[in-house]
Amino acid sequence: MFNSLHSKLTQEFPKWGKACWKNVLALSLGIIRKGTVCLNKVKDSIGSILDNQRTSASGHYKRLTAYLRNILTPIYGVIYCNYPPCICTKVGIF
Helix, strand or coil: CHHHHHHHHHHHCCCCCHHHHHHHHHHHHHHHHHCCCCHHHHHHHHHHHCCCCCCCHHHHHHHHHHHHHHHHHHHHCCCCCCCCCCHHHHHCCC
């Protein structure tokens, strides 16, 4: 399911890029699968969603927090951002 959604979205919206859609889908499917928005609980399902069991849950947690910080930085004016390039500049929001 992940791979078909990922390829469809990257074809329909090429401006966002593959990495962006991978993070959006992983986060969305993780929230649906776990039934919560708590990233500490969602991180455990990311490995099976991405079909990558070699990476640790803490690595998935870092992926999710970096992605969310990347989105929220330009919106809320947060200075701290470790995840360039910013998605919002790619899609033309800022």
